[in-house]
Amino acid sequence: MASSDSPGNGGRRGRRPGDSGTREAILDAARARFSSEGFRGATVRAIAGDAGVDPALVMHFFGTKQALFVAAMEFPLDPAEIVPRLLGPGVDGLGERLLRFLLGIIDELGDANPMLGLVRSAVTHPDAARMMREFLGEAILDRIAAGIDADRPRLRADLCASQIVGILVARQILALPELAAADRELLVGIYGRTIQRYLTEPLDSS
Amino acid sequence: MASSDSPGNGGRRGRRPGDSGTREAILDAARARFSSEGFRGATVRAIAGDAGVDPALVMHFFGTKQALFVAAMEFPLDPAEIVPRLLGPGVDGLGERLLRFLLGIIDELGDANPMLGLVRSAVTHPDAARMMREFLGEAILDRIAAGIDADRPRLRADLCASQIVGILVARQILALPELAAADRELLVGIYGRTIQRYLTEPLDSS
DNA sequence: TCGCGATCTCAACGCCCGTTGAATCCGAGT
DNA sequence: ACTCGGATTCAACGGGCGTTGAGATCGCGA
CATH class of the missing domain: 1.10.10.60 (Homeodomain-like)
Incomplete structure (x- = not known):
């Protein structure tokens, strides 16, 4: 499917002119x-x-x-740059900023989304699971954990990851109907509050 | 792996005595x-x-x-029985009850957990995705949606599903370290509050 | 006692997979 | 003008897969 035929055409062997791409x-x-x-x-x-x-x-x-x-599956954006940018304005509203950014790139990347590829592979392929765990952990979660001022920062980051992965699977892969159809800003508000709580509010029960 | 050899042994053809199992x-x-x-x-x-x-x-x-x-992958428990049991005591504390039950059966089922099999298959295999969507939707989410008294009940159920699937993937499959190691009752409190909010609190931002 | 039918194995089928090795083509550097 | 080496294809390999059909074995009802 979607097989256009720009490169390598003609059935002839050998090198084609140009830089090929x-x-x-x-x-x-x-x-x-x-x-x-x-x-x-x-x-x-x-x-x-x-x-x-x-x-x-x-x-x-x-x-x-x-x-x-x-x-x-190399991530098209550099976490070392975007995580500080999200953390920059301070911890207030961090959850909403993170979610607006996430839902934005999900829509932007569409079909060729390495996050989906990683999830789809990781649940079956242990090597891919390790790749995803290390990428999530070192590139993102640890950076976030270092940027917030709270107890058990890494557990908090893991909690966020669990909700974000859940969004990917339930909304993008399973396509649960009302979730897939919901207004994006509504989801930013709902999930943003969850993430904010995981990151900054007390963990033991109220 | 784990290949014990109770049935069908001996390399001989034909029927073995007994009810075979x-x-x-x-x-x-x-x-x-x-x-x-x-x-x-x-x-x-x-x-x-x-x-x-x-x-x-x-x-x-x-x-x-x-x-x-x-x-x-037939679910070993009947949702038509357990969902009403969870809803029975009323909507107060429903989140915590649901999570205590969920984490309980996850530990209980161990290796042979149809929920994990469904997730691992659904992300790749469209038929399995449909199976999971239908099972989740008709057997569980719609029942929960019918049992709570709030606006957009099905969206609320989908939100719960997204967090629950996220727990399955992040804790059981990716095994994010602090999440996998966290005390079960701590997680019941944290996630239980999230589920409770998704089910009963106002959806648009505070 | 006999035979039916369920249980079970064996051997093979056709298909698709990742990977390899050799051969061809041609642009670029001298 | 000539090579050198990268780009490219072709044909094949060995192996694993789901599935099939034929046949062996044997408990059980008549």
Whole structure:
């Protein structure tokens, strides 16, 4: 599906003129396939097909399906930059800011969303689970934990992760009907308050 | 792994004496495999191996891998009974009751947890996603929505589902360290309050 | 006692997978 | 003008998959 045929065409072997951009075409196709079908479900052959290229070329560039996965699932935004930007204005309203940002990029990325690819792969593939745990942990959660002033900061970050992953699965993957249809700003308010509570309010019961 | 060899042994063909219990052994093996590896990752051959039986016998009993999945993922508890029991004492403390119950059966079911199998399969396999959406929706969420007295009851139920699925993925599958290690009653308090808010408090921002 | 039918195994089918090795093509550097 | 090496394809490999059909075994009702 969606197999346009810009690169590698004509059935002729050998090098095509120009800078080709084939590598990027493969990465784009891989992002889309991994995101919507997960590591196991996406096949090298289908990715190559989408990119209009022989499967062997994929191996030539990336060596291994696993390595292609790592390359394709690289997060398109740098957490070292965005986390401080979200934390910048202070801890007030942090939950809403975080959620507005999250729902924004979910809609923006659409089909080729590495977060979805990581989730779809992690639930089945232990290596992908490790990748996701490390990315979430080191790149995001620990940074957030370091930026708030409260007890058990890392547990608080994990709580946030559990609600965010739940949003991804329930809204984007399962597509629970009222949740998928709900107004975005309404969700920002509801979930933002949850995140805010996880980050800053006392943890033991009221 | 875990392949004991009670049924179908001896390499001899034909019927064994007694009531055999082979069908149940296959279902048990299927539950464990589907739960820990998802629909695609679990193979008929591995399930048959765990049950100490030829793969063809699995097909003889269930006809299809898909049908075996449906049979194995049947929820071991009847929602038509437990949802009213949770709703019974009224809406006060419903969040905590729901969470105590949920974390309880998660620990109780251990390896062979149909909820995990459904999640692990649904993120990749559209049929399983439909199964899970329908089971969640008709058997649980709609019942809860009918039992609370508030606006947009189904959206509220979907919000609960998103947090619960997030707990399953972050705590049981990704095993985020502080979340997996946290005291159960602490989590009951924290998440219980979230669920309570989703079910009964005003939805638009304070 | 006999045979029906359920239980069970064996061997094979066709398919798709990730990966490999050799061959071809052609732009760029000398 | 000539090579060198990267880009690209083709054909094949070995292995795992779900599924099938034929046949063996044996408990149980008549």
